[in-house]
Amino acid sequence: MLPLADLLATATSGSHLYCCGPQPMLDAFIAATADRPMNMVHTESFVPPETASPGAGFTVELARSGRTVAVAPDQSILAALQAAGIPTTSSCKQGICGLCETVIVSGEAEHRDSLLTPEEQAANRTMMICCSRSRSDLLVLDL
Numbered sequence: 001m002l003p004l005a006d007l008l009a010t011a012t013s014g015s016h017l018y019c020c021g022p023q024p025m026l027d028a029f030i031a032a033t034a035d036r037p038m039n040m041v042h043t044e045s046f047v048p049p050e051t052a053s054p055g056a057g058f059t060v061e062l063a064r065s066g067r068t069v070a071v072a073p074d075q076s077i078l079a080a081l082q083a084a085g086i087p088t089t090s091s092c093k094q095g096i097c098g099l100c101e102t103v104i105v106s107g108e109a110e111h112r113d114s115l116l117t118p119e120e121q122a123a124n125r126t127m128m129i130c131c132s133r134s135r136s137d138l139l140v141l142d143l
């Protein structure tokens, strides 16, 4: 195990701290940074988080065109958009790279990614459309 406490002691109080790796290291990093502001502590897991059941279907509206796309219970927003021929950007499709991050115009996201902090998820400003879903029947995205 890395000497996390020693490494973190060299970071100033205004430093953003990043850690990427296996879960035991992330757990140790999170514990070692518990006294830091959460918006300055960033982690990236090698595996996506365990998710609950897929949930219900919902509708995504694309704010720029007004077009709507139905997202099936077993389908990601990204997959629904791609099936509808809408250009998207993605890579991992597991909520760990951030390439598909999309601005939320209205509606409430159900975040299932490993990137956004709890505060960022609660702010409901952006979401990873490859893995996250919607708590509302209609989700309007800045697409």
Ligand code: FES
Binding pocket: 089, 090, 091, 092, 093, 094, 095, 096, 097, 098, 099, 100, 101, 113, 128, 129, 130, 131
């Ligand atoms: S494609 Fe990587 S986070 Fe969505």
